[in-house]
Amino acid sequence: MCAKKRRRKSSRSPARSTKLAEVLSGPARPLVIVAVLVGALFGAWYLVWNTVQHQVLSSDEYLVTPEKVEITSLPDWIHTDIRAEVFRGAWLDRPLSIMDDDLTERIKDAFSLHPWVAKVRQVTKHHPARVKVDLDYRRPVCMVDIATGLLPVDADGVLLPAADFSPVEASRFPRLLGVDTVPVGLPGESWGDARVVGGAEIADALRDVWKPWRLWQIVGSASGIEDESNYTILTRGGTRIRWGLAPGSKVHGELTVADKLARLQQYIRQYGTLEGRDAPQELDVYKLRPLRVSSRPED
Secondary structure (H helix, E strand, O other), rough: HHHHHHHHHHHHHHHHHHHHHHHHHHHHHHHHHHHHHHHHHHHHHHHHHHHHHHHHHOOOOOOHHHHHEEOOOOOOOOOOOOOHHHHHHHHHOOOOHHHHHHHHHHHHHHHHHHHHHHHEEEEEEOOEEEEEEEEEOOOEEEEEEEOOOEEEOOOOOOOHHHHOOOOOHHHHEEEEEOOOOOOOOOOOOOOOOOOHHHHHHHHHHOOOOOOOOOOOEEEEOOOOOOOOEEEEEEOOOOHHHHHEEOOOOOOOOOOOHHHHHHHHHHHHHHHOOOOOOOOEEEEEOOEOOOEEEEOOOOO
């Protein structure tokens, strides 16, 4: 039985050799030669690439440095070098190459951790080495006045880097009083207090009229409604504006921001300033009723 199997195997070998010879000498011969050459070239390329790839990928043509990263132009209120700070941080702790599969994700994650960055919209890489980063920046809207000093926040109540503001710059922003908490996190994170969020929303809504109307401070106080605060706005001339609840409140009878601004604008058209003709005023703008006006005695 074993002898028969050996004879069968030996009889197959010449047949296979004959078929291979027919292929190499037949019409398919050019294709076979091309396939062999391609395989040989690929093998040679692979060996060469393994030898030189480190040198190539570390060349200036592929290596990403801070100078080769383009970010969205900084707004006037940001004075720090965001790009340099991101590259100095622990987020980008090894050399970068545009050939890295995770390059765009690493750069996106690094910039999203910076306290001035609200959102990383897109990261794209290009050859020769260049990376574009499309960013949305946070905008300071007010300074929260607490026992330790003034701390800046954006319209969402996110804490911003206080060290980036000089005393003169900080004095130009609306000041939010009535907050007895401290931030729960670091710059770039939410303050963690609904009063700060509400006050910041009001400051943002009044941003365009804050200086022309000579507004000065926003004061938050308990409203008697769960998770809601009442706010009063003080002018530099002494007028107190009872603003009511924060924008977006669903309490019945609370006017919208647009309605409140329209009522104050009407008062200014009538009297010239929010101080009336000759004295600081008490103005209510938060209810669906005629604007209540009463003069306040000078302090």
